[in-house]
Amino acid sequence: MRSAPVLLEMRSITKTFPGVTALADVNLEVRQGEIHAICGENGAGKSTLMKVLSGVHPHGTYTGEIVYQGEPVRFSDIRASEHAGIVIIHQELALVPGMSITENIFLGNEPRKRGGIDWKAAQRRALELMAEVGLQEDPDTLVKDIGVGKQQLVEIAKAFAKDVRLLILDEPTAALNEADSRHLLDLLRGIRGRGVTSIIISHKLNEIEAVADTITILRDGRTIESLDVKADGVNEDRIVRGMVGRELHSRFPDHTPNIGEVFFEVRDWTVRHPISADRLVCKGSSFNVRRGEIVGFAGLMGAGRTELAMSLFGRSYGVYLSGQIFKDGEEVRLRTVSEAIDHGLAYVSEDRKAIGLNLLDDIKTSMVAAKLPKVAHHGVIDQVREYRYAEEYRQSLRVKTPSVDEGVTKLSGGNQQKVVLAKWMFTDPDLLILDEPTRGIDVGAKYEIYGIIQRLADQGKGVIVISSELPELIGLCDRIYTVFEGTVTGEVPRAEADPEHLMKQMTSTKKTPIR
């Protein structure tokens, strides 16, 4: 493979967002006709790099150079990159569910005849393309009536219709079952034979090992290494080492845990997807939390950690099928959010803007929103009391704001997160479930958030931390559960937690015995 000519070269790409450097001096070299995998933890910069390549982040918003087919290129938008034969297929498919396969394949690219659409030609060409990707369906079938795997094939056929030369797939198998995944990977091998180059971003390392010719590993927005799979004898362990091999030094406050008895336990928790009745998002998950303990949940995106947390929190996600929750030795039923709050649960969501906060609110209103009766007399809110509580939290959590009357949108990400934490601390919970509590927050604020989490544990509360950053879990948690495809696959005490071991359990269904 090293002998083939270079198709694409991205040279010292640097891309910064306000306050964050997403990519720092990244280099990528893709050769003609290969399958090139890009690996890295969440937030390593994979998607940003692909957005730079495809023109989502247009020329001028980054520094560095892109050389494609031997010439420097400067894409101003997606259309420009598509014109050059670069097509990106995102994790969330860009298909119109209510249109037929043919219509979707040619959407925005319709064959024309005398001012109208040449449906005859479209139909004929669609059939050819469908044969190429191995999609056996009536081209008039609506896209919403076929499975996710076949929809993925429609996306690829759509890319072929645009004369694709470089196909980029972002987590193409994340939503697919095993058979569909295998078909897709075979298809990638097939198109390689016909000179189409592909870049694949995936968390499923076994698939990458099986299909990729070259692997580029990103970490913290930097290129770590580029591996030739055949020549270098790459295996999963080797990839994992590249992905997580980072020094852990004191990014965490010192903390001596004071751990008590198990007070919260979940047994065989099984929940199905809210819409597709045959898809289980939680499969017989069991775990427990002790007083004063910080418990981590490690898993890749889409592993089902958020779904597990939300389904526990008043059945806020999916359809409950079976399983039990025990608190202080007694079984509790948490059918609504208010029941969950009354039983001392708190859930801080991963997306604070979309579902964690009302962005129209000011700080004090947000902080008391989850337990208004605490600041009210007979249903009438006591403004002075509301203000005093908010002021108390502002000081103890060090929220940087001139006043608690300010709107929450005026705060930085880290301070918004403190407001959300205050909102849930205000409900006097026994168990806090924190879903990605430091996502999108700068390093200094992260340190403060870790301190808050440790203080909560020291008050005898149990804290569950869901995080996609392994170093964070290892640095913060007393115990870590790994989750893969909706199942708790392992339990690792802090002393034995190392990234490679965790990453292995996070990428395989093989259940290691739970101690």
Added chain:
Amino acid sequence: MSRIKDLQKNLFGGTTSNARQFGMIFTLVAIVLLFQIWTNGLTLTSGNLIAVVSQYSYILILAIGMLMVIVAGHIDLSVGSVAAFTGIVVAKAMQEFSLPWPVGILLGLAVGALIGAWQGFWVAYVGVPAFIVTLAGMLLFRGGNQYIGNADTVPVPEGFRAIGAGFLPEVGPDTGYNNLTLLLGLAACAAVIWRELKSRQTRREMNADVAPMWISVLRMAVMVGVIVFATLRFAGGRVGTSLPISGIILIGLVLVYSHYTRNTIGGRHIYAVGGNSRAAELSGVKLKRVNFLVMMNMSVLAALAGMIFVARSSASGPQDGLSWELDAIAAVFIGGAAVSGGLGTISGSIVGGLVMALLNNGLQLEGVGSDMVQIIKGLVLLLAVAFDVYNKSQGRFSIIGTLMRPFRRDDPPPPTGTTSLTDAGKAPVSG
């Protein structure tokens, strides 16, 4: 801080200040003054003010309910039909079964609650968008009105007419004014002063900036002045007239609902649902119950508005309540509510409604045809919301700031190199 800045910051209560609402108060004042001049003083006569209140009070009552519906992220197109349906049911019941009029009113409210429960059920528990449910309701209850009334008018008894056409009785010594209206005005002045002082105390307890005393005095003076003026006008009309009963009902509802939406848990929940329903749900707000109650409340208020209208026109007919929903919705949006929900106030909606009412009234006094009146009202609605959208796209914007700009001299930038007086004062003493 300069006095003008103080004024800018504090004149309008300071809480949840909203450029649109300020804008609307200014617009309202401007419209009043414009028509006052244009009609040679006809606008602010006792007779005209009393007429405006009795003519538009039911629209403003609808605007109260509509504000809550819109804040929760819905819409109600059925209010006109619900009002008409309730009117005919009540009129018919009083005519056929000779119900006493107080029972008639209770019956009307019960009919409103029932209709509200019906619509709330579809919106909250089945999940049909309120637009569709109430569009259906609009047809359903308009048809119901004509079915029950045989598309005919049904008169209502004398006692019932009081809620729409009644006035406060004349009691006490002959002062040349309606004494009860005077008393109401006095109470209102006392309430305004008490509230201002209480809010100062609350802000002190919250360690927040308390506005300088002169601002509070100015604000109280302005409001007391307006109240005294209005009281004298309403009390000084033709003998036998006063502030209309329907106006008193309206004021009572405004006070109750303002308190509810601003200061209670239930009110907070409505804003939470409209602001971010998923976040509200995950904070333990019972989404369905809030949606149900908001829709139900709207229909109860629509029923009340319908009865007041029937009382005023002394009969219920098939054309009652036509396009009321549009007036109520327009009032709410002119008053600063957000189309996407979560924002808006009762007082804003009332101001918005008054802008429409006075515009209507002034144009009619001038003999402008209903064609032009509609065109002008349409443009006002469009411009008011466009103004809001423009503001949002421009980020921060303050009407007061714009108005004050010509009078304000920006502080000169501190001269570099030298230390200004204030800086010297703050600098640590060295040595």
